[in-house]
Amino acid sequence: AQSVTQLDSQVPVFEEAPVELRCNYSSSVSVYLFWYVQYPNQGLQLLLKYLSGSTLVKGINGFEAEFNKSQTSFHLRKPSVHISDTAEYFCAVGSARQLTFGSGTQLTVLP
Amino acid sequence: DTEVTQTPKHLVMGMTNKKSLKCEQHMGHRAMYWYKQKAKKPPELMFVYSYEKLSINESVPSRFSPECPNSSLLNLHLHALQPEDSALYLCASSQGVFLDGNQPQHFGDGTRLSIL
Numbered sequence: 001a002q003s004v005t006q007l008d009s010q011v012p013v014f015e016e017a018p019v020e021l022r023c024n025y026s027s028s029v030s031v032y033l034f035w036y037v038q039y040p041n042q043g044l045q046l047l048l049k050y051l052s053g054s055t056l057v058k059g060i061n062g063f064e065a066e067f068n069k070s071q072t073s074f075h076l077r078k079p080s081v082h083i084s085d086t087a088e089y090f091c092a093v094g095s096a097r098q099l100t101f102g103s104g105t106q107l108t109v110l111p
Numbered sequence: 112d113t114e115v116t117q118t119p120k121h122l123v124m125g126m127t128n129k130k131s132l133k134c135e136q137h138m139g140h141r142a143m144y145w146y147k148q149k150a151k152k153p154p155e156l157m158f159v160y161s162y163e164k165l166s167i168n169e170s171v172p173s174r175f176s177p178e179c180p181n182s183s184l185l186n187l188h189l190h191a192l193q194p195e196d197s198a199l200y201l202c203a204s205s206q207g208v209f210l211d212g213n214q215p216q217h218f219g220d221g222t223r224l225s226i227l
Contacts, residue, residue: 032213043115043201043218044154051213090153094212101153 002027002093006102014110015083021076021105023065023091032094033074035065038104039087047089050074061085081109114138115219117202123225126192132222134185134202142166143185144216145177146201154201160185192226199223 007022025031032051036044048059055067065076074091086109091102115136124130134143142161146154159167160179174196176188185202199221207214 030212034215036218041220041223043117043220044203044216045218046215049215088151094214098156099212099216104151104153106151 002029002031002095002098002100004091004093004100004102006089006091006105008105009103010106010108012108012110013081016080018079019077019081019085019107021089021091021107023074023076023102025072025074025091025093027093027095029095033065033067034092034094034099035059035063035074035076036090036092036101037061037087038090044090047076081107083109083111085109115202115204115217117200117219117222119222120220121223121225123227124189124192125227126194128192129188129190131189132187132200132202132224134187134219135183136202136204136217137183138204138206138217139182140204140206140217141182142205142207142214143179144203144205145185145187146203148199148201148221158187189224192224194226197224197226 003026005024013019034049035047038044048057050057050067058064063078089105093100118133145157148154157171158177163179174191178186201221202219203216205214205216
């Protein structure tokens with residue numbers, strides 16, 4: 001069984017400030033980790049993925065995430081956010097048979 | 112622009128109507144998925160097709176009937192829906208032949224369904 005916990009349901013941050021969206025997972029098998037972003041009235045777009053190798057993963061739109069096996073975390077970071085980053089962000093863990101999503105974090109970037 | 116195309120974008124139907132949602136991808140992906148997403152919630156898996164065969168049905172009520180006519184198309188036939196079925200219905204595809212954990216899924220923009 002696997003699960004994903006996104007610790008913050010809402011994260012407000014001012015424009016050009018750094019942001020971290022937290023994600024913790026549990027799984028009894030090897031995990032593959034993903035971050036997706038959902039803009040209003042759109043589907044989910046893949047931001048980045050961790051499959052193996054380097055624990056620091058770079059994605060689109062200036063986002064990056066670090067896989068920490070000992071802390072079972074996969075936090076998403078961006079050094080300077082823009083208004084256009086306002087969206088819902090979902091962390092997900094994949095294993096055979098299913099992709100399990102966290103409950104989501106609403107990132108709101110304030111001017 | 113998304114590589115997975117869903118039509119229609121919006122659908123309003125009565126509880127006695129029959130309608131269909133359509134999904135198309137031309138990435139050569141062999142696995143396709145239907146998800147249901149309620150407001151402010153993550154997507155919930157409904158069905159998985161692998162090589163045009165139904166591989167997973169997550170105990171979805173029979174008023175939802177999926178169909179995969181070929182490797183590029185996925186339909187969801189709707190009949191006698193209930194108001195609680197109002198949601199965003201997302202289609203996704205992945206390269207993996209089954210729900211491999213390491214295959215990222217590509218999502219369409221969804222069909223927003225409202226049941227009157």
